[in-house]
Amino acid sequence: MTSGHRGLQPRKRPRQVRAELTRQRILDAAARVFAEYGYAAGTTNRIAERARVSIGSLYQYYPNKDAILVELLTRHFDAGMAAAPLDRDDLQAESVEGIMRFYVRSAIENHREDPQLLRVMMEQGPRAPELLERIAHHESRRIAQARRLLRNHPDVRVADVDVAARLVVSTVEMVVHRMMAGPGQVDVARFEDELVTMLTRYLTGDPVAAPGD
Structure with a gap:
C-alpha cells in the first residue's frame, strides 16, 4: 500500500508545473497590458485575454489586478536584489568606485527592459498596504547590505555610516x-x-564639519 501511494505522488508535479506556467503567463500578460493601456485601463479582462486564460482562471491565481501589480513589483525588486547583492564578500576588496559602479550599473539594467511598465508600476498603481510593505522590506534589506559594506570598507570616510547607507540606496x-x-x-x-x-x-571625501564643531 505504501509503495502505491509513493507511485502516485509524482503525478502532482505536472499540475504544479502547469499552475506555475499559467501564473507566469498571467504576469507576463499583465506587464504587457499595463505598459500598453496604463493601470486604470489595464483590466483583468484584458489581462486574461492576453494570457489566453478565462477570467475565472485568472481569479484563481489573483483576486484583482492590485494583487498582480504587487507580484510584478516583487518580481522587479527580487531581480534587482539578485543582480546586485551588496553583501557579497568579494565586494569588500573592490574600490568604492568599483562598488558604486557595480550597484548603479545593475540598477540601470534592471530598469531598462520596459520603462513604460516601470512608470505604471511605480506611479499609477494604488499604494495598497501590502505594496508599501513590500517596498519597505526591499529597501530595508538593501540598506542593511549597504551599511555592512560601508562600515567595513577602509576608504569610506563619511561621518555617519547609517545615514550614508540610506542616502546611497535612496539615491x-x-x-x-x-x-x-x-x-x-x-x-x-x-x-x-x-x-x-x-x-x-x-x-x-572628507566629511564637512557640523556647525559649532
Whole structure:
C-alpha cells in the first residue's frame, strides 16, 4: 500500500508545473497590458485575454489586478536584489568606485527592459498596504547590505555610516528610476559615470564639519 501511494505522488508535479506556467503567463500578460493601456485601463479582462486564460482562471491565481501589480513589483525588486547583492564578500576588496559602479550599473539594467511598465508600476498603481510593505522590506534589506559594506570598507570616510547607507540606496533607487522611466532619451553611459562619480566622492571625501564643531 505504501509503495502505491509513493507511485502516485509524482503525478502532482505536472499540475504544479502547469499552475506555475499559467501564473507566469498571467504576469507576463499583465506587464504587457499595463505598459500598453496604463493601470486604470489595464483590466483583468484584458489581462486574461492576453494570457489566453478565462477570467475565472485568472481569479484563481489573483483576486484583482492590485494583487498582480504587487507580484510584478516583487518580481522587479527580487531581480534587482539578485543582480546586485551588496553583501557579497568579494565586494569588500573592490574600490568604492568599483562598488558604486557595480550597484548603479545593475540598477540601470534592471530598469531598462520596459520603462513604460516601470512608470505604471511605480506611479499609477494604488499604494495598497501590502505594496508599501513590500517596498519597505526591499529597501530595508538593501540598506542593511549597504551599511555592512560601508562600515567595513577602509576608504569610506563619511561621518555617519547609517545615514550614508540610506542616502546611497535612496539615491540610486530613486534617481535611476526617474532617469530611466522618465520622458526622453538618456545617455546611459554618461548617466552611469556621473552618478558613480557623485556617490564615490560623497563616500570617500572628507566629511564637512557640523556647525559649532
